[in-house]
Amino acid sequence: MSELMRLAFKYKLCPNRRQEQAFRNFSGCCRFAYNALLVKEKEDYQEYLEELESRQCFSEALNEDEAKALCVKPLLNQYSFNYALKRLKEEYPFLKEYCHSQVLQQKVMDLYEAFKKFFKGKGGYPKFKKRHSDNGFRYPQGFKVDEDNGRIFLPKIGYVRYRNSRKIEGIPKNVTVRQEADGWYASIQCEFELNNHVIVPNLNTAIGIDMGVKRFLTLSDGNFIESLETKLKPLENKIALLQRRIKHKVKGSNNIKKAYLKLALLHKKKADIRNNFLHQASTLMVKNHDLIVIEDLKIKNMSKSGKGTIDNPGKNVKAKSGLNRSVLNEAWHKFFTYLEYKLKLKGGILIKVDPKHTSQTCPQCGHISKDNRKEQAIFKCVKCGYEAHADVNAAQNILKRAGLARIACQANLTRGRQQEPAEAYNSSTIVV
Ligand SMILES: [Zn+2]
Known part of the structure; x- marks a missing residue:
């Protein structure tokens, strides 16, 4: 079956x-x-x-x-x-x-x-x-x-x-x-x-991914994908400007209706760009790698209420960073979902590992400390002096952790295949 x-x-x-x-x-x-x-x-x-x-x-x-x-x-x-x-x-x-x-x-x-x-x-x-x-x-x-x-x-x-x-x-x-x-x-x-044949994934292509703010993701082989935020900046400025203008318009007037429509279109455009980016990134990952290891981030589905109202840059910095955070979480969540189903279609494996201390662990001596990462971009072990790019190091730690998790995962995978396909029915639908 x-x-x-x-x-x-x-x-x-x-x-x-x-x-x-x-x-x-x-x-x-x-x-x-x-x-x-x-x-x-x-x-x-x-x-x-x-x-x-x-x-x-x-x-x-x-x-x-x-x-x-x-x-x-x-x-x-x-x-x-x-x-x-x-x-x-x-x-x-x-x-x-x-x-x-x-x-x-x-x-x-x-x-x-x-x-x-x-x-x-x-x-x-x-x-x-x-x-x-x-x-x-x-x-x-x-x-x-x-x-x-x-x-x-x-x-x-x-x-x-x-x-x-x-x-x-x-x-x-x-x-x-x-x-x-x-x-x-x-x-x-x-x-x-789904293809029923047992596909043996090429383990040489195994890769660890570290998700980040400045870089959208960093791979354990040193490659990375830049964050989308800088590209979205002009569009975000446009949205902010329009929102400021709406404040001065008469409620219920035709003018304000037009402005709201324009605003909705801009938001839609932004969402489309973001989604497109996530698809391209996940497709690229799945194309190049059969086995992908990610952090098991417990990302909650962010509530969508109040999204448009806090979107007022310059004034409330704290609220804004909070907003960015939730948008980022949503993007990661989507990215992982895309990765998962695309890998499934290909016959590859996605492994989620415990994210604890992945950015603070030294790969040479295993020393775990916050001080290992005093600077944002550089990892430097306080015990043995090992130095590396912080994000790459985290991605390598994530990949390493899968060594233990891999066997358990494969056992789960075969067990899952033998069961009735009920689970596939229930899995949430993904929009392509
Ligand atoms: Zn060390």
């Missing part, structure tokens, strides 16, 4: 006026259904909470778990959600008229999943969808990709042209249409089987 993997291919759509209106109608209907069912669920949940509270108040002997067992928990299954959607469609016929039934169903399943997550204690209570932040919908099937003619068939909307930027691979499983600052995009999720 070979392992299955899912990748998403993203294309820019070129809808005509009628199609764009249909996109908006679809999104609007989805949002309406989502929010309407959320209201209903909220009422049910409120009732449940009240019952729970009253039971606990009246009989103090009951503990929370016992009280919970007595109360009727809001029914949570796919059928109840589908039934609720059916009722909603009867009540509001425009949903049938302006949207596709499967698209609506997908949106309702999203809500179901959100609730499932919430009751498992893994996520917050589902929130209402807002008009400006959520324009999109998903087809689970029925769409067709006509690559030769650069168009995609969406049920009830018809053939929509798209910019054929790259060839699609695997079997298309679903398609999501979403609005971004500069237009509509289709993200086609495809599934394909």
Whole structure:
């Protein structure tokens, strides 16, 4: 049994006026259904909470778990959600008229999943969808990709042209249409089987990578890739200038609307450049190396709130460095994800090692001290006097650490392959 993997291919759509209106109608209907069912669920949940509270108040002997067992928990299954959607469609016929039934169903399943997550204690209570932040919908099937003619068939909307930027691979499983600052995009999720043959990676190409601020990454063989930040500076200045100008514009005026659109486009451009850079860097790494060792940085998914508001350089330096930090973390996280799936496709190995003291350990005598790295760029052992470039030294330490980790990893790898491919299904989708 070979392992299955899912990748998403993203294309820019070129809808005509009628199609764009249909996109908006679809999104609007989805949002309406989502929010309407959320209201209903909220009422049910409120009732449940009240019952729970009253039971606990009246009989103090009951503990929370016992009280919970007595109360009727809001029914949570796919059928109840589908039934609720059916009722909603009867009540509001425009949903049938302006949207596709499967698209609506997908949106309702999203809500179901959100609730499932919430009751498992893994996520917050589902929130209402807002008009400006959520324009999109998903087809689970029925769409067709006509690559030769650069168009995609969406049920009830018809053939929509798209910019054929790259060839699609695997079997298309679903398609999501979403609005971004500069237009509509289709993200086609495809599934394909990973090569089942056991590939013996060329261990001579094994490399350690040290992630950094000044240099984006440094390799254990001394090569490095410069940070992107200096290249982004002009764009960032433009954004800052525009933001200052917006402050002086009249709220609600056409002028400010135009400025906000321009701002959104600039942010999008910046994100695109960054993403492109991460793809190029990871592709290069995977092309040259079969075995890559990185630090196991526990990077949390940074929250996206407040991103635009602190973006005011010159004034609040501390907040700004904090922002840079989170952006950097996000970039590293993405880079590692890209590395991982690209290596997987190639049949290579990614090893994560404990990052503790990698920049402070002397490779000659093993002495660990903060003093080994008094200067940012130079590593100098206080015990034996060994000297090296600090980042290269860290990368070499990272590679060295994999010596112990490698065997364990390979054992994991084979074990993972023998198991059912369920894990591949669950792994988060990566946008190419
Ligand atoms: Zn030493």
